[in-house]
Amino acid sequence: MVEVISCFDAVANPGKMLPVEESINRILNVVPNATKTERIPLSKAMDRVLATDQYSPFNVPPHTNSAMDGYAIAFTDPLPVSWRLVGEAYAGRGYPEKLNQGEAVAIMTGAPVPEGADTIIIKEAASLKGAALSIQGGVQKGQHVRLAGEDIPRGSLCLPSGSLLSPQALGLLASMGLSSVEVFKPVKVAIFSTGDEVVDQGEALPEFGIYDTNRFTLRGMLTRLGCEVIDLGIIEDDQRSLSEALALAASSADIMLSSGGVSMGEADYIKSALKQEGRVDFWRIAMRPGRPLAFGDVGGKPFFGLPGNPVAVMVTFMQFVQPALRKMMGQTAWQPNRMIAIAEETLKSRLGRTDYSRGVYHINESGQLVVRSTGSQGSGILTSMVMANCLIEITDEFERIDVGEPVLIQPFSDLM
Structure with missing residues (x-):
C-alpha cells in the first residue's frame, strides 16, 4: 500500500498552503517505482x-573509417610532392594491402582506412594526373578519419x-x-469525472449543465505519455457510486485520477467515499490555477483528485501527476523542460504563490527567446490553452515580472 504523508490537518489549519515544490517531493516520495517489464521488438519501442x-x-564504429570521399595516405613531415595511387577502398570492401609511404588509396565515405594509412585528403583538395596524386593546401595528421570506438x-x-x-x-x-x-510495461491509469452538472457528449445539455472536457484532455495527455487509459466516465454525485468507481479503478489500474469534487467546501460524501476506500489528504497548494488537490492511496493504488476547472486540471496534471507517472513508468531522473525567456509584457503574481500563466513564446527579430501571456487567465478559459505553447512559471519569491526581465517557461512539447 502507498504510504501517504499527511501535509497538514485541513480542518485544524485551513489557512495553510503547501508550496508547489514540497508537494511534488511528497508525491514522489510515496509513488512506487516501475517494476513490471516486457521484451518487445525494437521497431515497436518508440517512446517506451x-x-x-x-x-x-x-x-561503434566497429572499424576506423573515412569521414569523407577522398584519398587515404600515411602522413609524413614533410609531405611528398605527390603520391602514387595504388588502389581503391569502398564501404564494406576495403583495400587489402598495407599502404606504404608515398602511396595513396582512393577511398569512399565509410570505407575502412587501409593498414598503414592515418589521414584522408578530401577529393576537392586533390588533383590526379594518371596515377600521380597532388594536393592544394595544408594537411593535418589524422584529418577526416573516424576511429574505431570513437x-x-x-x-x-x-x-x-x-x-x-x-x-x-x-x-x-x-x-x-x-x-x-x-x-x-505501460502504466494503467483509470480516469473519471464527478459532478451532477457534468454531461457526456451526445446528450442534451440541461440548464446549468456543462459538457465534460476534463476526461478528454486527461486522456490526450496520458496517451502522449504512453499510458493505458481506463475511462470510467462520469460518476454520479453520491457516495455509493463514487465508492464503486474507486473500487473498480483500484482493481484494474495502477493509478487513478478524478476531476472535480476536491474543493474544501465540497459535499462530505466525496471525502467519506475516499476515506472508506483508502487514505487521502485534501491539500491546498500555493499556486494558481489549481489550488485544491487531493492525493493519497485508494485500494493500495495512488489516487489524485484534480480540480474541476479545465485549465486547472491540465496545470495540476503537468506539475504533479506527470512527475508521478514518469517515476512509475521508470523515468526516475525525469525533470520538466524549463527555459528562460524575456517577458514582452508585465506579468503579475503574488509573493508566496507560484503562478502558471498560459503563454506564447517565440524568437524575436533580435534572436531572443521572448514570451507573452495569452490574455485573460481564468481557470475555465480553455481557449487560452489552445492559443498557448507554454506555461509561464512565476515562482513564489516574485510578485511581478516586468517587461524585459527573464522568466521561466515550461514548453508544451512533452504533452500538448
Missing part, C-alpha cells in the same frame, strides 16, 4: 522506457535504464545489433 542498462558489445567504446554504457526511447536512441540500439529490447 528502457528497463535495463545497455552496454555496447563492440566498438562513438561508443566496446563494453561502455551507451543507454542507462530509465531512458525514454527516442528515435535517436532507437538508432543507437540498432547500431549495436539489437532486434528487441526490455522495457517497462
Whole structure:
C-alpha cells in the first residue's frame, strides 16, 4: 500500500498552503517505482522506457573509417610532392594491402582506412594526373578519419535504464545489433469525472449543465505519455457510486485520477467515499490555477483528485501527476523542460504563490527567446490553452515580472 504523508490537518489549519515544490517531493516520495517489464521488438519501442542498462558489445564504429570521399595516405613531415595511387577502398570492401609511404588509396565515405594509412585528403583538395596524386593546401595528421570506438567504446554504457526511447536512441540500439529490447510495461491509469452538472457528449445539455472536457484532455495527455487509459466516465454525485468507481479503478489500474469534487467546501460524501476506500489528504497548494488537490492511496493504488476547472486540471496534471507517472513508468531522473525567456509584457503574481500563466513564446527579430501571456487567465478559459505553447512559471519569491526581465517557461512539447 502507498504510504501517504499527511501535509497538514485541513480542518485544524485551513489557512495553510503547501508550496508547489514540497508537494511534488511528497508525491514522489510515496509513488512506487516501475517494476513490471516486457521484451518487445525494437521497431515497436518508440517512446517506451528502457528497463535495463545497455552496454555496447563492440566498438561503434566497429572499424576506423573515412569521414569523407577522398584519398587515404600515411602522413609524413614533410609531405611528398605527390603520391602514387595504388588502389581503391569502398564501404564494406576495403583495400587489402598495407599502404606504404608515398602511396595513396582512393577511398569512399565509410570505407575502412587501409593498414598503414592515418589521414584522408578530401577529393576537392586533390588533383590526379594518371596515377600521380597532388594536393592544394595544408594537411593535418589524422584529418577526416573516424576511429574505431570513437562513438561508443566496446563494453561502455551507451543507454542507462530509465531512458525514454527516442528515435535517436532507437538508432543507437540498432547500431549495436539489437532486434528487441526490455522495457517497462505501460502504466494503467483509470480516469473519471464527478459532478451532477457534468454531461457526456451526445446528450442534451440541461440548464446549468456543462459538457465534460476534463476526461478528454486527461486522456490526450496520458496517451502522449504512453499510458493505458481506463475511462470510467462520469460518476454520479453520491457516495455509493463514487465508492464503486474507486473500487473498480483500484482493481484494474495502477493509478487513478478524478476531476472535480476536491474543493474544501465540497459535499462530505466525496471525502467519506475516499476515506472508506483508502487514505487521502485534501491539500491546498500555493499556486494558481489549481489550488485544491487531493492525493493519497485508494485500494493500495495512488489516487489524485484534480480540480474541476479545465485549465486547472491540465496545470495540476503537468506539475504533479506527470512527475508521478514518469517515476512509475521508470523515468526516475525525469525533470520538466524549463527555459528562460524575456517577458514582452508585465506579468503579475503574488509573493508566496507560484503562478502558471498560459503563454506564447517565440524568437524575436533580435534572436531572443521572448514570451507573452495569452490574455485573460481564468481557470475555465480553455481557449487560452489552445492559443498557448507554454506555461509561464512565476515562482513564489516574485510578485511581478516586468517587461524585459527573464522568466521561466515550461514548453508544451512533452504533452500538448
